Amino acid sequence: MNALLIHNDNIKNSLINHFSKEGLLHFSISSAAMMKETFSFDSVAHGILKNHFASKGKYDVIFIPYTLSNENYLELTGIIVAAHIRLSPEFKNTKTPIVFLGSESKGQIAKLSDLGGILFTSGVFSTDKQDIDSINNQYDWILKNKKELNDIEYSNFLEKLDIKPSANHLSYHSIANEWAIYRWASAINANDSDIEKIITNVETQLYFKYLRTLYPKKDIPELHENQLKIKYSESPKILYIDDEADKGWYEIFCSILYDINNLNFSYLDEELQSKTRDEIIKLSTDKIKAEEIDLVILDFRLHPDDFNTSNIQEVTGLKLLKEIKNVNPGIQVVIFSATNKVWNLQALQEAGADGFIIKESAENSEDIDFTKDSILAMTGSLELCINKVFLKEIFTNLSPLSDFVKLLNSTKPKNYSKKGYFIPKGNIPKYCELIKSCEILLLSNLTNLNLPFLQLILIIEDIVKTFYIHGSDGNHYVEISLFERIPVLIKQDGIITLKIKPKPNWSSFELSDFDILKGDKDYKYFDTIADRVMFNYRLFSVLYFKYNIALSDINKYSRLYQKRSRAVAHLNSSDDKIITRDIIDAVELIAILFKNNNKHQK
Amino acid sequence: MRRVLFIDDRPNRQIQSLPNGLDDFITIQGIKGVDVLDSERIVLLLKAINSGIIDGLINFDLLIFHRSSLSQKGIDTVRKLCKNSNISFILFSGSLSPNTYFKQPFPLLVLNSKDLYSDKLIPFLISFSNDKVKSITELLYGENWELPLLMRYRQLINKIEDENDLPISMEEALDSLIDIFGKLDLPKLNKLINEKIEKV
């Protein structure tokens, strides 16, 4: 008889003795084994079965009592062991007929066991008889009538089995994490001791065996290194925040970011455990500030409470995202989450999330390309964000200006004038709007910086226009105050005298009068109303005569207007691109223009 | 009165896991004989246990610990104590693993959090502290605690029928079942078991 009897001495001795040594598996777990730190029934059961089947082939029939526990019958561990055998191809008996031994009916057992469904699938029988003749008859009958499950019957078995993971959210999150890590590690061929632990778990736990049967590993498309390359010019400072980073995600990110792309990163994990939500946020933002982080990969749920809250605004990841954007809206934040809920993603987007990495859940794995797609989406997202880290520098400069202008906007006119600002209060709201537009444009997914730049240039133009005025006598003046103005362009007897002398390319000036005679090629550019005079001359005049900025210090702003013209002309072009430096210079210039006149302060 | 020590090293997790959250936590704290320490004392106690010191444990009849709160040394320390003093031990965790129970060398129940933090927990704790619990498996099965014992009883009777004799360990097991249920023959056992399964 090519049959296997699995027992724990709870079957009649005569029956045990009837089986050959090859056909006997004594299954028992000691209480000492249960007290091991890493104990799990599934891994011990897997180990026992693996040891046995390693040197054995296929059996024709497997006999198992409903329970293999002598202390607590209702553990019904025989059924769990049967499920292991059905779900483990390495045991070579996934489709072997199984006969359960016990006095209970199938219906009764189904009531008592979560896995009871297995009893109503093809190739599963039961008997309350343990005498040798009955067992032999059962064996012969099966051999004659029902040798092995076919593929359709096996699929039906999987459907009926329907193993559910833990109902506990925290555990479910852990399980989902492990599944996702396992799938990703398989796709990118990553391995280390943490991933090894997960692979062991996935290979031994019944629920994972079930998932692996439904979604086999061999179907996961492998990704080659060059598919995971991220293009970037400068290496940003990356921070990975996840209270479960040490479970395997750290290694995945090491593989993709560091090994393949040479991108170093720091991380926060253990430090977050046992902290309150506020402490987590503070710890994270402190580190971001201290290390001048450019890009954050942020797990959505960082605190146990996050799993039970229905209000997404309370979730730590979202709150932290908002805090990070408060520190600097230019810091790129990529959210790492298993969530598939649209309103969660929406809320995150509204809070300023720059990208998403989706953690694969079991149900996603039905799509065999999901693993590959989510990894590629992740590298794509990261590439996009890495190439936007310049925004941090921009906002480092822009945000203070923005705050300042907003403050001015909210200051009462009387107080405003007392502080002696040059810019008329009435203009402030419009400049506020322009700065806001600039910010919004920067944070939207623009392909170039032309539009945000233009917003800033408009402010500069307007301010310059305010102070470079056309006199009634035809001369041009820079208005120092309401009562005082300095002539900067004098027309007399056909000669236009400029009060600062241009250097050959008109991008810098020196302090000296400069006469342009009628007939000179430049005459016509200055024989016009104030607003039409070349911008650089007006800018330099205002900055020098009104703001007392040294001419040599103004030079760096001279190219801004050139860039402005080209940016307007070629709005969507990348020719002579507006670069970060241009925006920062523009911001600086505006800041200068917003300086107050200390002389007027009482 | 029998004393219970109930430790989850993350009290917040404990509160969240209970069916009625904080309300249940307060109820448990109020059960006479049940100790649920505050965070500071938990930390001190766990440190001691994980270093092999049992002083804080010797007056209890039942210890309930979350597995993550104990190192291997801690588990071994508790195990030694339970063995020597016949203290019952419930070890729970958030794993997927099925529940397992051992009666020897001391009553040990290893179960997952989902089954610990059920609506049977509070009635069990009250019952245990009033010395009304016959087996810690009642935590799992509540009113149905007799069912697994009756099924085991039947299993042993079936074994005797064939072999006329049981090994000593099983004789002892059968005797303790007879102590609880009285001497029952197979037809009676079948009837009882069927009735109980119906009610489940």
Add this chain to the structure above:
Amino acid sequence: MKKDKLQFIANIIEKNKFTANQKERFVKLALEELKHNEVSDNAILKGIEEIKEKLGITGDNSSRINETKIKSSKNQIIQTQERRKIHDPTRVVNWLKLFTQDNTHIKFSNHPWDDLDKYENIKVFFDELNSEYKEGRWHDMQYYSPDLYWSKIYPFLFQKELTKIQEDGKIKYGWGKYKIKIGWQYPKTIKVWSNTNYDAKPNNQKITPYEMKIPDKLLPEEIIDGKTIQYFEDVVDVFKKEIEFRDNDLYYSIMKIKKKELNEFSVKGIESLKGHCFFTNTECVLKAIERIFKMIKKRTSASIINISAQVEDKLVIINICQDKSYSDKPINHPKILLEKGSGDFSIITKILFGLCDFSIESRFKDKENNTVYAQIDYLFEGINHTDYNPRINIIDASAGFKYILRFPL
């Protein structure tokens, strides 16, 4: 200096009239001494070899010496067996108590290693065990309870190699009631397994020998006491049951014998056997009880048996009394007095020797054929196994034929 030593040795051997054996022994001792004092001095060792040659202790003579050695070993064994054994159950129990004493290493041959940094490797454990063997003079146990020592303790714990008889194949290695084929130090299975699974691993990953799966060829043929043996821990559990009655083992074991032998009898008080825990050679005790029950069975007219067990003065006293059953034999009957070394009482006495004091109580006839009640002590303090007579105490009355066993705690 060295030469002087060599000369000294040679002179002693030449001048004194040593037998070949004695010469051999002397040279060996001298060699050991020299080795300790003068590290690897080849000249010295060579010198010794020369002396040996000169004295005819090497070469052709070695086979003669070996034969002599074997003969003398055999004689030694025979001598051992014939050496007087002393009945001292307390002494035996004191050895066995070491298995639960906290500060011993022998305890950990019976208890799982909770502390994984206790033994760095298996060699350390074996060295400690063997050290305690010597210090505790366990070897002497054979003079107090030979079966316990040779059948259980020695082969399970201390035996490292096959004995000559086992090597010859006349008997196979196996210890205890079930002749289990694996012990701690023989065969080398535990050592080899531990090298990989215990020694070579960091502390928190060490797997102790208790968790070793027994290789198929060393597994017992049968299920032992309802349990399939799989791991070494299971084997250790069997050993523990061989040297101690624990919990209700005594009660259930005797119940089994009672069911087998005394089903037709009314046995009362057997419940009193519950809970008595004491160290002893359990197999032998049960054999003796079985024999007692068989003796009781022969007397069908007296069908009430009273069994009691109580603790008194650090003794567990078991009384088995067949009510209203009397010997009525002459008190000086050879079988009563164990004269011919045969008969039930003789056999029971031999089985229980060294384990407990053993007496019977009944009604006899004296020389004048008068009825007399007496307690006859077969095993009592201080006797040796060959040279004593049972002790007779006249008592007032007896309820029947009583067997009394006194086990020290």
